[in-house]
Amino acid sequence: MARTAVVAGTATAVSNRVSRRQAERWAAQEPPPQGYAEPPPPAPAAPAGGGEDRVQQLKDLAELKQQGVLSDEEFAAEKARILRG
Numbered sequence: 001m002a003r004t005a006v007v008a009g010t011a012t013a014v015s016n017r018v019s020r021r022q023a024e025r026w027a028a029q030e031p032p033p034q035g036y037a038e039p040p041p042p043a044p045a046a047p048a049g050g051g052e053d054r055v056q057q058l059k060d061l062a063e064l065k066q067q068g069v070l071s072d073e074e075f076a077a078e079k080a081r082i083l084r085g
Contacts, residue, residue: 057082 058079065075 054082054085 059081061070061075061078063071065072070078
C-alpha cells in the first residue's frame with residue numbers, strides 16, 4: 001500500500017510539472033490581451049546638484065525671519081517644504 005502511495009505521489013508531481021511547463025509555453029506564444037499596455041517607466045530621480053539652490057532658499061528664508069516678515073510657524077513650515085524638496 002505504501003508503495004502505491006509513493007508511485008501515485010510521484011506520478012502526480014510529474015504530471016503537475018508537465019502541466020505547468022506546457023502552460024508556460026502557451027503563455028509565451030500568446031499575444032498580450034487587447035488593451036494591455038506596458039507600465040510607464042519610473043520617473044527620473046531629481047538631480048543631486050540642486051543642493052546649492054536649497055541652501056540659498058534657506059538663507060533667504062532665514063533673512064525674512066530675521067526681518068520679522070515670517071513668524072516662527074511660517075518659517076518652520078517653509079523650511080520643511082524646502083527640505084522635502
